[in-house]
Amino acid sequence: MDGEPPDMVLFEPLTPTSYLDRAAASHGDRLAVVDGNDRWTYAELHGRCTRLAGALATLGGTAPVAVLAPNTHVILEAHFAVPWSGRSLVTINTRLSADEVVYILDHCGASVLVYDPSYAELIDSAVAKLTHPLLTIRADDRYEELIASGSPLRTTPGNESPLLSINYTSGTTGRPKGVMYHHRGAYLQALAMVGHMGLSPRTVHLWTLPMFHCHGWCFPWAVTAAAGTHVCLPRMDAAEVWRLIRHEGVTHLNGAPTVLSMLAHAKDAGAGIGDGPRVRVATGGAPPSPALLRRMDQLGFDVTHLYGLTETYGPAMICDWRPEWDSLDHDEQSKVKARQGVGNMISHRVRVIGADGADIVADGIEVGEIALRGNNVMLGYLNDPEATAAAAPDGWFRTGDLGVIHPDGYVEIRDRRKDIIISGGENISSIEIEQAIADHPAVRDVAVIAIPDERWGEVPAGFVTLHGGRHVSERDIIEHVKSRLASFKAPKTVRFGDLPKTSTGKIQKFLLRRSAESRVDTAV
Structure with a gap:
């Protein structure tokens, strides 16, 4: 109709890369990235990403660009540069084997791989087995030369649904699946994380959650949307986390409950945050135990429990805190905080x-x-x-x-569904037992699985890691559970030792099941 404004005034396709445009325009002189001794402002980060995009656009056609790197500026820059180059992004788990890396690269058809030098041996082995050509870029001086050579480029989608990235599931029950993300979903998910976690220009976000995992729950875009500061952490080390919290003034971090446990019981924890501001923590994976939540609160951390999957861009649910819960005692608050929420x-x-x-x-x-x-x-x-x-x-x-x-x-x-224990016709929650065991002061980590039983079909079995220097018996753990839950829910056996975990800190129960099955076979 005459007089109507053109569509471009009313509509702009949503894409998470636009958050860096905004941050550079509005907060260009402020600190964007801390990576060891390297520091970049938002104007500098924007320039690096647009030049990297321009360089990538001249390489390897239009197939996806894969990145294999720990939490450094390299993988952070890829979250903006790769989409701006007109390609989709594939971030690869840094703990995979060469064969697993080969499968992902072949499955997605990546034509370019940017990798951290620490994985050179792994990449050499993988490339030798690939069935299609792949251009590899080592993230060292060559990477910097590539950025310097690129002409600034910002390719934006014509609509919101094109493929932004491909994220691979853990593949614990078979070949990993390539989960496809679109621009609209990542844009909105990042915005939700800004709102729920209270991100702002004051935010100093420590990268304790791998960026290769669901794009770090979309926080590369969320922290940038808020014009906060990204503090890179290539390797999860509790002492280094505590140093950075105190030295850089960290205000936010994310991770699985096992990450929280590492921080809570580290010798560097001391009196906790001290005089600094309380740190907001988002945690996902298995529900954190009330005991762990109490400890984190004492150290100065405000923990929010999130829930989601690779298929939902990370956290689709949040335990949204209600003001009326402030009046609950600490034990009741811990129980409420362990919910997955809304x-x-x-x-x-x-x-x-x-x-x-x-x-x-x-x-x-x-x-x-x-x-x-x-x-x-x-x-x-x-x-x-x-x-x-x-x-x-x-x-x-x-x-x-x-x-x-x-x-x-x-x-x-x-x-x-696969972890429910059906014993004598009764459904038993492994999580309920795990939380009861975790409340024992000697326990650091715990997992519970079902094992075969001639009489009941299957019964709970506990796997426990103790705090250093602590000693407790199998009977002590079983009686501890019976004092809190119905006796039939108590584990029939308890084994002690380190628990197998994924790179994101999740306990790999399938390996525990495999171990339990092999013991049964041996006994037979």
Whole structure:
């Protein structure tokens, strides 16, 4: 109609790379990145990313660009430069084997790989097995020369749904799936993280969560959107984390409960934050135990529990704190904080559904499967339409996690579907047992799985790591659980030692099951 403004006035496609444009324009002189002795302002970061984009655009056609690097400026820059080059980004888990890296590179068809020099041997081995050509760029002087040679480029999508990136699942039950993200989802998810975690120009965010994992829950874009400071951490080391918290004035960090446990029980923890501001922490994965939450609070950390999957850009749910909970005692607050909560501000309402596909009763007792949908759910699995269709058979993504809904609408996970222990016809939550064991003062880490039992079908088995210098018996742990839970829920056996973990700190229960099965086979 005459007099209507052109569409460009009303609509601009959403893309997370626009957050760096805004930060450079509004906070260009402020500190953007701290990486060891290197420091860059937002204007400098913007310049580096646009030049890297220009250089990448001249290399390897239009196939994805893969990055294998720890939490350094290299992988942070890739989150802006690769999309600006007109390519999709693939961040690779740094703890994978050469064969696993080969599978990912072949599956996504990457034509360029940027890698940290510390992984040179791994890359040499992988490249020798590849079935297609790959240009490798070592992140050293050659990388800096590449940036210096590039002409600034900012390719932006014509709409919001093109492929932004491909994130690979852990693949613990088979080949990893390539989860496809779009620009709109990443933009909105980052915005949700800004709001829920209170990010601002005062934010100093320490990278304790790997950026290769769900793009660090979209925090590379979220911290940039807030014009906060990124503090890089190439290797998770509790002493270094404590040093950076105190030296750089860290205000925010993220990680699995095992990361929190490392910080809480490190010798460098001392009296905690001291006179500095309290640190806001987002944690995902297994629910943190009330005991761990109490310890983190004493040290000066405000912990928020999040829940999500690779398929949901990281945290799709948050335990959104209610002011009326401030009056609860510490034990009750810890229990509430361990809930997974409600959908984040850009998510659709979370459902918990029964076997018939209908919503369960919100009574905190009936158990169903958590189902999600919304702007922060994946485009689908790369080259796997069957798995994509199976994941969301009715337009709701099935998470595989079982939980309850409390009367206030907050969801609490009871277990992964594969982790529920069915003993004598009774469903037992491994999480419930883990939290009871974790409340023992000698316990540092714990995992509970099902093991076969001739009488009951299967029974709980505990795997425990103790704090250094502490000693406790199997019987002590079992009786400790019985003092808190029904006797049939107590583990029948308890084994002590280090627990196998992923690079993001999640305990690998499938390896514990494999170990338990091998012991049974040996006994037979």
